[in-house]
Amino acid sequence: MNQGILGFDIGEQYSQAALLLRGEKEPICVNYNENQDSYLLPNIVCYKEHRLWYSLEAEEMLAAGEGDRIGDVLEYVRNHESIVIDGASYLYQDIFVSLMVEHVKKALERLEYPPEKIVFTLYDITPNMLETLEILKKEEIFQGIEVIYTGYQNSLFSFALNQENELWSSNVGSFYYGPEGMQYFQINFMKRNAPLQIQIRHKDYGENLAYFADEKVDKDEVFKMIASDAIGNSCLSSVFLCGLGFEKGWAKESLKFLCNGRRVFLGQNLFAFGACYYGMEEKEDILVDSSERIQYDIGIIGYDGTKEQMVLIAQGGKEWFAVKGVISVFLNDTKRIEFIYINRFTNEKIVETVEVGGLPKRPPRTTKLELTVEFYDKNTGAIVIRDKGFGKLFPTTNKIYRKEFTVIKDV
Amino acid sequence: MGNVIICQTQEGKKPYIFENARIEVYSYEELCYYIYYNIPMLDENTITEKLLQWISEELNLSELSEKIRCRMESQNEVSLYQTILGYRSYFTKQEIEVFLVSFEEYQLLTPFEKQKKKADSLLLYKRYMKAFHIYETIAMQMGEKENMDQEEKIFLGNIYHNMAVCQGKNLEWEQAKQNFRKAYALNKNTESLKEYFFILKLSAKEEEMQEEEKKFCLSEEFFLDIQDEIEDSEKEIKGMEVYKKFEYAIYNKEHGKYFDYSRRIDAMLEQWKMELKEQWI
Structure with a gap:
């Protein structure tokens, strides 16, 4: 039974799914009727007859002039908002979860077997969105299926790495034109030998070319200027254009500019395909430097039974929500712990000494502390220190200390 | 040995209880501590099959429990303690040597x-x-x-x-x-x-x-x-928990809350009764 990986791109207005079967080189889009173009699932919710309707049914209803539309679900989820309909309060978080369950149901109905894994990919995974995805994961429909999520940047580089070698013989660029406006991502290959080192640079041109740009704006001209600025002197072997903003074929002169010495591709399924590849990949040693990822490994100087050395609490190089870890230590006649932050690219080390005060006097090696690293978002996090005491011999005080930190990002 | 020692073992959900002193230990390190600092409490009933099962099932250290089981046949009590103390690095080699000397000295006492x-x-x-x-x-x-x-x-x-x-x-x-x-x-x-x-x-x-x-x-x-x-x-005494409880009880009494006063005093008495019982276990 070849179950495969289902990549699910949650766009602002539409979601789409693609399936990559094991052994196959390329994913295929999941379509919802015999029309090969119907791979988009609208992120539409409407209210009619005392209940909420989702996805394609909601779109049909609204097209027929029925029901009340509930819009901008993703945006309101990010802001943790709720809506009152007919006197009842609905959290956008719950609406989003139900919408995604409906989308996934439709996608699963089109498959021969349920996938072994679903990878959701989104433009930006904020703390509120992370909380919502964790709730979504627990829905019954996902029983027996591994669910993971990742940002667009990861999907993009997974996609690029799975194209023909000549397409990434130099660096790779990508323009995404969605509700956030024009965005540019560039994948720079810093080192091609193991471990592979990749840098993903993101430039936001949303203010220069918004999604709902004024009709008077010459999009083609503006995009050409953006492309020129974004690419600069970089050597790109390929450029991928993605996002519904590129529909209607307005990009003409700008495309000519881009095609000069580069291969250019236009398609809507880059992130869905990329999510499939992301889910399929064996996790080799690839160092990725991007704004979504935490560049630092975090640990302490400790004695591991043989010698004193750095002991890792949390490994960096992953998206902020995936960087976490916990270890326990015994204090041996000291109140001080040395925390060490190592930049995975530069090997630069930052050492910070924390003094744990306010604990009762106990004999050496009878104060056990639990050290946890957690991130609140892609820039801030904390080391949480919990006093565990020493069983009933020297009971815990239940004291908790928090040492917050801000991640320094290279521009 | 460093100032901060990495804990390399897991804690058990259920404790092991040394019956002679009613001491509960939840981890390998607590077990080592109890053995190291309580030589007079150690005897031929300290290392039991029940302890080995606890080490294997609760601490997930079946290798250690097997090592001890093999040594039990030699009936050399101190070697069993040495096996436990030396299994991980909670105590250094030098500290274990000190324990062995103290154990030998204890055997020579009247x-x-x-x-x-x-x-x-x-x-x-x-x-x-x-x-x-x-x-x-x-x-x-x-x-x-x-x-x-x-x-x-x-x-x-x-x-x-x-x-x-x-x-x-x-x-x-x-x-x-x-x-x-x-x-x-x-x-x-x-x-x-x-x-x-x-x-x-x-x-x-x-x-x-x-x-x-x-x-x-x-x-x-x-x-x-x-x-x-x-x-x-x-x-x-004024900083102790029991004193604070007593103060609360007196406060209740002075403010005519006799039910609360009785409840607090009864709770304290029950606690003392339990502590008194435990002295004999």
Whole structure:
């Protein structure tokens, strides 16, 4: 039974799914009727007859002039908002979860077997969105299926790495034109030998070319200027254009500019395909430097039974929500712990000494502390220190200390 | 060894209980600590099949439990402890050497000395009645001996001292007073004498105290020390949980909340009853 990986791109207005079967080189889009173009699932919710309707049914209803539309679900989820309909309060978080369950149901109905894994990919995974995805994961429909999520940047580089070698013989660029406006991502290959080192640079041109740009704006001209600025002197072997903003074929002169010495591709399924590849990949040693990822490994100087050395609490190089870890230590006649932050690219080390005060006097090696690293978002996090005491011999005080930190990002 | 030691083992959900002292341990490190610092409590019943099962199932250290099981056949008790202590690096090699020396030295003690050490450990773990019973047995057996040398007198004096401590912890003031007196008569240790006068002071026997002061011809400095220690103890007591509970109870009573007052007092009494029961387990 070849179950495969289902990549699910949650766009602002539409979601789409693609399936990559094991052994196959390329994913295929999941379509919802015999029309090969119907791979988009609208992120539409409407209210009619005392209940909420989702996805394609909601779109049909609204097209027929029925029901009340509930819009901008993703945006309101990010802001943790709720809506009152007919006197009842609905959290956008719950609406989003139900919408995604409906989308996934439709996608699963089109498959021969349920996938072994679903990878959701989104433009930006904020703390509120992370909380919502964790709730979504627990829905019954996902029983027996591994669910993971990742940002667009990861999907993009997974996609690029799975194209023909000549397409990434130099660096790779990508323009995404969605509700956030024009965005540019560039994948720079810093080192091609193991471990592979990749840098993903993101430039936001949303203010220069918004999604709902004024009709008077010459999009083609503006995009050409953006492309020129974004690419600069970089050597790109390929450029991928993605996002519904590129529909209607307005990009003409700008495309000519881009095609000069580069291969250019236009398609809507880059992130869905990329999510499939992301889910399929064996996790080799690839160092990725991007704004979504935490560049630092975090640990302490400790004695591991043989010698004193750095002991890792949390490994960096992953998206902020995936960087976490916990270890326990015994204090041996000291109140001080040395925390060490190592930049995975530069090997630069930052050492910070924390003094744990306010604990009762106990004999050496009878104060056990639990050290946890957690991130609140892609820039801030904390080391949480919990006093565990020493069983009933020297009971815990239940004291908790928090040492917050801000991640320094290279521009 | 460094100042911060990485914990490399998991904690059990259920503890292992050493029955002789009713001590619960939840982890490998606590097990090592108990063995290392409680030589008098270790005997041929310390390493049992039940302990090995706990090590294997709760701590997930089946390799260690197997190693111990293999060594059990040799019936060399100290090698079993050495196996446990040396399995991970909670204690260094040098510290384990010290333990082995202490263990050997303990085996060379006289039966009375061994019993006293065991009772001292029970006293430390607040098993006052069990400790008292052992001290009392030693005192009775030693008391039968004639012509004790100075060392034996000091030893016996220390036994009476600790008996008095056990009794004092259980508010048996009169008996504690008698035993502190006996202790000082034998060991001539000012600590025993101080404790004797503490009891007199705490039991408000002012007249008796004045008579005793004259008998011992003690300096003013001695009584000032006692007074200071009593004052320090009073401050310490006010920070204790049990004192705060008592204050709350009195507050309830003063404000006519008799139900709450009774409830608080009953809870405290139940706690003390349980602690008293545990002394005998």
